[in-house]
Amino acid sequence: MDYINAENITFSYDEPEAAERHEVLRGVSLGIRKGEFVALLGHNGSGKSTIAKTFNAMLLPSGGKVYVDKMDTQDESVLYEIRRRVGLVLQNPDNQLVASVVEEDVAFGPENLGIPPEEIRRRVDEALKAVEMYDFRLNAPYKLSGGQKQRIAIAGIIAMQPDCIVLDEPTAMLDPRGRTEVLDTLHKLNREKGITIVLITHYMDEAVQAGRVIVMDSGRILTEGSPQEVFSQVELLKKHQLDVPQVTELAYRLKAVGFDLPGCPLTIEECVAALEPLLKKATVGEAYGDH
């Protein structure tokens, strides 16, 4: 069994004025393995936020089951066990910090868990160092940049020593620098502490760096696989008005007009490497007048 298991879950809620129930999730099954870095893509309303909230029992599915570390999220007696293991970071960095001092905010989670004071102190320091915000521990959150605030929010989760962090569009409100800070932090946590990451994002360049990509559409999984497997389906993604990295699109369209490019490049380096042999052949051919 995977670390998080969603088994055929559905989710719907009553719309006050509409006659029918609004279906957000229409039967989704997926597993998240321990130590994975998963990117969840999809438009607003595709159900990706909803599914993320079922992973830490913030929402319970209308149908189907979600298991976290073999615990049923519907079992209320293990509610805080689940929330300690699976932390959730939200989009707006301003709205999820509780205290007026950085280190006291990070301590909020462990304090709720009833951990002894010396142990909280140790965890808070460690968490702040892990997100490289230790020097800011006595600052007021409102004076920090968006990227820094979001890293404090991540530290607040880490201090609860979770197995998995789910992030609901954590970079949507950040500038490019803040986005890089947050993404680098997540990769470091995944690599060095083995923390499972589920990253919900609209940015394809963030998804490209993940180990696995899941694309949601209208409450269902549209496609999933390695970034190469997913982004090579340019036609499918375009049809659903989802973005494809420019390099991938370039390679795809060159292939479409008949050029023989290997693989599915996702980065500039990969694309250049794929184009170079063809360019060499063409320019050398020209030099020798060989058409």
Add this chain to the structure above:
Amino acid sequence: MIRDITLGQYIPGKSFIHRLDPRVKIIITFVYIVFIFVASNFEGLLTMSVLILGILLLSGVPLSQYFKSLKAILFVVIFTSVLNLFYGSGNVLWSWGGIQITSGGVANAVFVTIRIISLILFSSVLTFTTSPTELTDALERIMKPLKLLHVKVHEIAMMMTIALRFVPTLLEETDKIMSAQKARGADMESGGLMQRIRALIPILIPLFVSSFRRAYDLAMAMECRCYHGGEGRTKMKVLHATSLDAVAVVVSMVVCAAVVACNLYFPAVLH
């Protein structure tokens, strides 16, 4: 700009006063404020003023900060002292028409002025040397006995913490909304009272809406971090009184005793 308003103007430091247990600081401040009013003559009041001066110097906070907080209430000080000038008996020093100033009036005015200034300086020491979180934390602990009366002490303290956390955020937001409405031609600088009140609607409604959105987000974030009220909750920072606090308490008791003694041996100024 609205953003420049600062609340809970904590000035970090490592002085003797900073290091005192916030519970002790709150209680001493409270007792001192009471005794400023208990002191009925210059002897007693000056004893306290000397103590306050000592505390100001010990706090390591630049004296200019204290002047700033005095400046803010300068009007109140002048107003009350001028008012007191005309009360009281004694030798007439100056008179004009029915109005006269007596030596007793001057004494009254000086006395009241020292009283107000001491009061302000005292409360400033508390807010300058104690962080907002320390304050709410200490209040929560001091009020703990009230739990027996079913007062929701933890919830009140949590509300104070959150309020303090969001004040700067909401001020910044107000600034942004004002700019946005001004860019749409909203006129907030002219017109009569009613017109100006009406001009606030485009600012207040978005502010309310966003506050609710923030509250919803925050509640969710708190639940995600296993918040379930004060039950079984621990604190990272444990407050414990040290020998420093014992010194502070002893000094305070001596000063208060001195004030009482002065009241007994010297005549009162105000009648």
Add this chain to the structure above:
Amino acid sequence: MAIIETKNLTYTYGQGTPFQKTAVENINIAIKQGEFIGVIGHTGSGKSTLIQQLNGLLRPTSGTVLLNGKDIWEDPKKIRSVRFKVGMVFQYPEHQLFEETVLKDIAFGPGNMGLGKDEILKRARAAAEFVGLKEELLEKSPFELSGGEKRRVAIAGVIAMDPDVLILDEPTAGLDPRGRDVLLSQIVTYHKTRHNTILLVSHSMEDIARTADRVLVMNAGHAAMFDTTENVFACDRELEKMGLRVPQITKIMAVLKAKGYPVGTALTVEQALKELIPLLGKGNRNHD
């Protein structure tokens, strides 16, 4: 003549206090009527301070802003009329909605201009159409709409004032790819139909490359570059030094060129294809 011009424009926050900080220093730019200008620069580079001076929300510490050749602060009492001519859409503009209905909210700007009732409604409806808001939404409360729809209502609220210059501060921030594409193409259509001047502030170099005629690069309070989009994005090294990047496709062509291949520059995938296909065409096609 330029529609908007700045002369030695400088803005200092908290002047005379210990926290004094110059956000924008000695900016001299001229924007022609009908241009589509992209403004880039990372947070703290001074872009926000600059654009807020262009419509008189901030008053320059020194220097002037000329609108149609006239100093906008010549008569400070008339500054509101400048804001009608230079419209400004802030970041996350949906947070400024407050009226009972969508139509009333869009009409707030034109209403402040002192126009007649019919004219106000006409403008509000036209603006709603520009941003693709359906008729049936106009009588709804703006708070019932989806995030993307709210954003469009807010933008319509500024368009309805029919400004000569429209400044948009990251209008697509936080939208999903579909919402972003739709909004961006609506802005382009609006520009083409009205022929007015647009300043688009964005962190997305791909969006800037797709839309702008010229690009203003802000760095540390200065106008570091102000040139055609091609020329600006040709300076990938300089931009990277300022913590900015160029579109992925532009970078690829630059890398290939640096390696000695005879390729030109490209701002979009289409342009890159136009460059690469003839070049690669020599003996590489499967169907040859």
